[in-house]
Amino acid sequence: MCRQHAKWMACTMCIGLLMLAWSTTAAMQADVHVSRPEAKEHSELEATLYVPFRAAAGDRRAQGRSFQVSLAYPDxxxxHRVAWTVTLAGSAPQAAVLQQWSGQDSLGASALDxxxxxxxxxxxRAPPHAACSPAPDGLYQxxxxxxADQGQGNEEVVEQQWQLAVDRGSGVRPHVPAFGMKAGTGPGATPDSPLEASPYRVVYANLHSQTNHSDGGGALAACHGAQEPQTGLFGPLDAYAYAQQHGLDVLMASEHNHMYDGSDGTNGTADPAAALxxxxxxxxxxAAYTAGHPGFLALYGMEWGVINQGxxxxxxxxxxLLGWERNVxxxxxxxxxxPKSDYAGLYALMRAQGWIGQFNHPAYAGQFLLDGQPLGYSADGDAVMVLCEVMNTSAFSNNDSETETRRxxxxxxxNRALEAGYHVAFSSNQDNHCANWGAAYGNRTAVLVAAGTPLSRDSLFEALRARRVFATMDKHARLLLTANGHLMGERFDNHGxxxxxxxxxxxxxxxxxAITLFQGVPGRNGTVTPLSDQPSISLTPAPGPHFYFARLIQDDGNVIWSAPIWVMQGEKTRGEEAQWQERPPVPEKVAADSTANGHTSK
Structure with missing residues (x-):
């Protein structure tokens, strides 16, 4: 412990100034935390939508199917009164609505399906009893x-969207070249032109889970939600062994940073030495599990922050260990x-320390506020936030057969974070609170690490900083996006x-x-829009910054998201150049001459 404190004392002067600036806020929060219990974590609206991608065998002609809305409010x-609406429409922006359902329900101790x-x-627009006009073949959303609690001060909004296919046999599926093939850039090259073997290999990770170091580790037979902190049966070593046995290459135990006192609120009698x-x-x-199990990487860290107003x-x-709580x-x-919910200060600290992060199950509104803006941009945040969870299974799933439907x-x-200017890759994790690490579903965060080198903290973190990542709902899938031969995750200048x-x-x-290529503009704070429904496209972008990514839907409905790729087209203004040159910090332990992602690390 002394060694850790010595390390902290050796930090740069900027950290000291940062901590001084935080002192007043932290002291005010400490007074509040000791005198008043905090809202429990996970006391929030949970709303999921299960959508069969294809019609069942008996509905192949009509192409009808059933959906399930699952609502819960563990409080x-x-x-809590919940108003809900489900809208079926074409997949294109502003597409016509085919049908809509709505209702209002009261949620208490039990979930509702x-x-x-x-x-x-x-x-x-047809009368209720009008003759059926079959929906044409195609992709729909x-x-x-x-x-929840609409019109009240604690109103919560959850939005979910999933695709479905209407296919009576007249549709044409896209031909996507096999992984390991990417577009050539020389004269006469086509999207199918083969290149040399990839210098990377894919490892499959679950970068978000809990054990009995916080509110996870619950035995499957009795686990239906978060555990009381530090009461679960299973700890990190159990989690790593389980994940490895179920085919994962990497598991992170990401424990809630404010539960090391054994409480969901603040434990006034807690011993700081015990927490640390x-x-x-x-x-x-x-570290010990990784050393004893070559080929598997065990990570341990923290899930920082609170859901409510955070x-x-x-x-x-x-x-x-970072935190804001104090004992009596x-x-x-x-x-x-x-200080709790001070994201500007946290990002600055992370950048100075060389730490990297992931936005966990982000809400479209009301979270990660900077200057009142949800997912508000800062250069510090852009430098350290490398991932954004795009799809998770239910945090409280006790399914161990990879068939969880609450997703x-x-x-x-x-997309809002990307449009704000963040350079994040998509990730997909399970947020396990029950003892089913990696087994609730087949979703994974897939990372392209350097081939020929052992899987290690260094190799994984280098790949995360380079955003060489894709998010997949299928652990057997691999997806790659390139732009003029540059790999997804890169930032590069382009002309022509x-x-x-x-x-x-x-x-x-x-x-x-189905496959969709999307486009957006970092820093515009606008809307990401579809660009093409083909696996490749040639275009000449307008001058300025752009980002592109791919979303592929398999024939079973599972979705894979590539990392974005960022392109500066043509001439740059000085302001654009300054933001474009922001790069995440690379600690000394990562080789300074690494050029695997197309630019020299700094």
């Missing part, structure tokens, strides 16, 4: 909007004081035409059913 049985049926007809010792134990267990993010490589003696229950989509929030090309493979034999 100690307190009643609402079953809806669609008969395959387009009925938006089902959107759920659920609002538990965090150190987790770090040591991860937002959760993972810090994946901090050896110091005024002793800090952490190594470093970080959440955060694509709208991640730009060739975007994707490649895809699935070891279990699944095929691509």
């Amino acid at each position: 100690g049985g307190q009643p 609402i079953n809806l049926h669609w008969d395959g007809c387009a009925r938006a 089902l959107r759920l909007t659920a609002i 010792a538990l965090y150190r134990t987790g770090l040591a267990q991860a 937002g959760h993010l993972n810090i994946v490589n901090s050896d110091l 003696l005024g002793e800090l229950l952490a190594d470093v004081e970080t 959440s989509n955060y694509e709208a929030a991640c 035409p730009l060739l975007l090309a994707t490649s895809f493979s699935n070891d279990a034999g699944r095929q691509a059913a």
